[in-house]
Amino acid sequence: MTTRGTTIKTDTPALLTLLRPMITRRYEMFVDHEACCGCQICELVCPREAISLSEATLEDGRVVVEARVDIDETKCSFCGECVALCPTHALEIRVNGELANPVVDGEAFPRLIRRRRVNQEAFEGDGPVAVTDTTYIDECPVGAISADVVVDEEGAVVAVQDVEIDRALCINCTHCMETGPKGAFEIIKPYKGRVFLDISLCPEGCQACADACPTAALVYDGEKVEFDRRFCLFCGACEQVCPVEGENGVPIIHVERSGFAHTPVESGAWARAVEKLVSYQETAREYAVKGQQRRRKLVLEALLGIEVDAK
Numbered sequence: 240m241t242t243r244g245t246t247i248k249t250d251t252p253a254l255l256t257l258l259r260p261m262i263t264r265r266y267e268m269f270v271d272h273e274a275c276c277g278c279q280i281c282e283l284v285c286p287r288e289a290i291s292l293s294e295a296t297l298e299d300g301r302v303v304v305e306a307r308v309d310i311d312e313t314k315c316s317f318c319g320e321c322v323a324l325c326p327t328h329a330l331e332i333r334v335n336g337e338l339a340n341p342v343v344d345g346e347a348f349p350r351l352i353r354r355r356r357v358n359q360e361a362f363e364g365d366g367p368v369a370v371t372d373t374t375y376i377d378e379c380p381v382g383a384i385s386a387d388v389v390v391d392e393e394g395a396v397v398a399v400q401d402v403e404i405d406r407a408l409c410i411n412c413t414h415c416m417e418t419g420p421k422g423a424f425e426i427i428k429p430y431k432g433r434v435f436l437d438i439s440l441c442p443e444g445c446q447a448c449a450d451a452c453p454t455a456a457l458v459y460d461g462e463k464v465e466f467d468r469r470f471c472l473f474c475g476a477c478e479q480v481c482p483v484e485g486e487n488g489v490p491i492i493h494v495e496r497s498g499f500a501h502t503p504v505e506s507g508a509w510a511r512a513v514e515k516l517v518s519y520q521e522t523a524r525e526y527a528v529k530g531q532q533r534r535r536k537l538v539l540e541a542l543l544g545i546e547v548d549a550k
Contacts, residue, residue: 246312257312266317267333270308274329274381276453277306278474281321281330284512289314290321295480300445302480317341320512323348326430326474327381327410327453347508349501353411354427355404361423362386362399373399375419380454383408384415412454412470432473432496432518438463440483440491448477448492457492 247258255270282290289311296304308329319340322330332339342348373396376384383405389398402423404415411428446459456470457477473496481490495518 246315248310248312250309255308255310257310257315257317259317265335267336268310268315268317269331269333270310271329271331272305272307274327275306275308276327276329276474276476277308277451277479278326278453278476279479280324280326280474280516281308283515284320284324286318286320286508286511287314287316289316292479295447295451297447297480297482300442300447300482302447302450305451306476306479319343320348320508323351324512324516326472328407342508346504347506348512349504349506349509351429352427352500352502353409353429354425355406355409355411356425357402357404358423358425359400359402361420362402372396372420375415375424378414378418378455380412380414381408381410383410410453410472412456412472414454414470417469427500428472429500430471430473430496431498431500432471432494434466434468434471434473434477435493435495436464436466437485437491440485442483445482447480447482451476451480 244259244261247260249256249258253272255272257266257268259266277292277295279292282292291309291311293307293309295302295306317332319332319342322332322340323343332341334341340348343350373386373388376386376388384402385405386402387400388396389400391397404424409426411426413426413428416424416426441464446464449455449457449459449464453474453476454470454472456467456472458465458467473494475494475496477492478490478494481492483491485491485493496516498517499513
């Protein structure tokens, strides 16, 4: 693909920017290093191999230098595939100053289904959870929840009003739905998969995976790492920083994605992206199908909703 214009790259500790000024359009790509969890999805899905991810630095089982995304400005075409699949909204494209995603806007990629709903009536009940408990606000890993918290003269919470979710920040981890008042939040995450963790092989005191997890699905209790599937985005950031290999060179914490919830689409670009990110073995488990080509056909048809040529 021919690239028109010269891309200007600027990288600071907090933000990587690519700018391509053209006669009729001005393309900008942003990578928020602070929002990035180092999951490698952008690197895997990039059709031009323009994205690379550095290795995190560990000391005594802790992440002291986080993995960092870099983009080769001579290869990037501002297609938006990485943006569409970033689980933490760390990447963004603007065209002429407006948010855009060419691969989604052109219907080559679907929109991932991300539901975020707030039921204000659930905060008006008489129960102690509905009135006084605001831990769901404090425990949101990205600070996406805001509310008008009413306190009395002694500082005690007496009401919670006008609860809102910032869609630009929310990563659909479901923490609020699980810890907030019953029925107050409805969160649907678009990611499907499983995580395999063998804590018996974890080095003593190691909590690198918990440091990298963007949703606190992995936590270290002082003795061992614990995993809560409810909050997992199956992004793979934990696997990237795990320092221990198990069988066949696979880290002792391993993520296998089985698909995404998304709007209908028929696209070769999306099919290729799915092939890079999804485990056929995990997705085809329910089919109990042997044979690589037939398994691939069934899995793609299930994920894409279209008939696929087995060849």
